[in-house]
Amino acid sequence: xxxGVTEQAYLSVGDLAxxxxxxxxxxxxxxxxxxLTGERTAGNQRRFREPDICRTKIIxxxxxxxxxxxxxxxxxxELPAEPELxxxxxxxxxxxxxxxxxIQQLQRVLADIASGExxxxxxxxxxxx
Amino acid sequence: xxxGVTEQAYLSVGDLAxxxxxxxxxxxxxxxxxxLTGERTAGNQRRFREPDICRTKIIxxxxxxxxxxxxxxxxxxELPAEPELxxxxxxxxxxxxxxxxxIQQLQRVLADIASGExxxxxxxxxxxx
DNA sequence: CTAGGAGTTCAACATTGGTTGAAGTCAAGC
DNA sequence: GCTTGACTTCAACCAATGTTGAACTCCTAG
Numbered sequence: 001x002x003x004g005v006t007e008q009a010y011l012s013v014g015d016l017a018x019x020x021x022x023x024x025x026x027x028x029x030x031x032x033x034x035x036l037t038g039e040r041t042a043g044n045q046r047r048f049r050e051p052d053i054c055r056t057k058i059i060x061x062x063x064x065x066x067x068x069x070x071x072x073x074x075x076x077x078e079l080p081a082e083p084e085l086x087x088x089x090x091x092x093x094x095x096x097x098x099x100x101x102x103i104q105q106l107q108r109v110l111a112d113i114a115s116g117e118x119x120x121x122x123x124x125x126x127x128x129x
Numbered sequence: 130x131x132x133g134v135t136e137q138a139y140l141s142v143g144d145l146a147x148x149x150x151x152x153x154x155x156x157x158x159x160x161x162x163x164x165l166t167g168e169r170t171a172g173n174q175r176r177f178r179e180p181d182i183c184r185t186k187i188i189x190x191x192x193x194x195x196x197x198x199x200x201x202x203x204x205x206x207e208l209p210a211e212p213e214l215x216x217x218x219x220x221x222x223x224x225x226x227x228x229x230x231x232i233q234q235l236q237r238v239l240a241d242i243a244s245g246e247x248x249x250x251x252x253x254x255x256x257x258x
Numbered sequence: 259c260t261a262g263g264a265g266t267t268c269a270a271c272a273t274t275g276g277t278t279g280a281a282g283t284c285a286a287g288c
Numbered sequence: 289g290c291t292t293g294a295c296t297t298c299a300a301c302c303a304a305t306g307t308t309g310a311a312c313t314c315c316t317a318g
Contacts, residue, residue: 012264012265023307025306025308026305026307028267029305029307033305043313043314044267045266045313045315046265046266054249061241061245063305064238070304096243099235099242103235103236106194106231109190109228110228110229112190113228120186120217142294143295155277162275170285172283175296192275199274
């Protein structure tokens with residue numbers, strides 16, 4: 001542990017990983033892809049802030065929705081430097097919209113399957129034989 | 130074209146690809162992974178049958194549902210050697226069930242996001258300060 | 259001050275679902 | 289019987305999403 005998380009608002013890679021339920025390697029990966037922005041200590045170690053726990057959890061949720069890392073990046077790109085509650089809320093609304101769209105896509109697939117005799121005609125009983 | 134598809138029920142890779150809307154390389158890929166089973170001509174070329182159009186279309190639909198190639202393989206493994214209408218229907222029912230499960234998963238994600246203050250506590254206003 | 263856990267970078271590997279290219283073969287029409 | 293397009297195999301490559309390992313540094317407690 002880097003420091004009592006409750007005392008200081010600084011999180012090492014491991015702290016953030018534990019707090020948000022991902023592997024440390026994933027945290028580094030997300031930072032490398034611009035989803036998280038770490039400051040560095042004099043000794044070149046990453047130090048995150050509590051909102052990064054939020055960001056990391058959002059990444060996981062967004063992935064469950066079906067977004068790629070790049071898409072999460074676009075989402076995060078709309079956040080201001082110091083996001084406020086309203087900003088996070090807008091983001092979650094966008095996520096929910098996305099989720100609903102994926103649901104609708106699946107429902108279209110369902111409809112396609114249901115009308116599926118068109119997809120899969122069995123050899124249509126040659127009228128000549 | 131290998132032969133008038135209407136005259137003979139034999140399909141080359143290209144015939145099957147055109148008929149089911151995938152690339153020839155994808156057809157070979159599916160065969161290599163056991164989703165399609167081709168006979169061979171004396172000259173070592175693949176020859177498919179009309180039900181393989183059906184199988185190929187099902188592969189695409191299953192992928193839209195979110196199944197992996199391996200999962201489609203398991204699905205196909207339950208088909209008898211000469212599937213009848215009822216067999217195909219059971220398969221499509223399974224696919225629709227799968228699709229519904231994915232929809233439910235997305236709805237759980239939606240619920241998780243909606244209850245999302247838990248996910249993303251903003252710095253919770255330290256009571257000591 | 260030193261040991262040991264946690265951090266660093268970088269490269270390689272893994273998986274999924276194919277595509278692409280090279281080098282060579284088949285088949286069908288003229 | 290030859291040309292031409294479609295076929296064959298095999299290996300390499302692509303993108304996404306990380307994980308793993310090697311080699312090395314940091315930092316904190318004792």
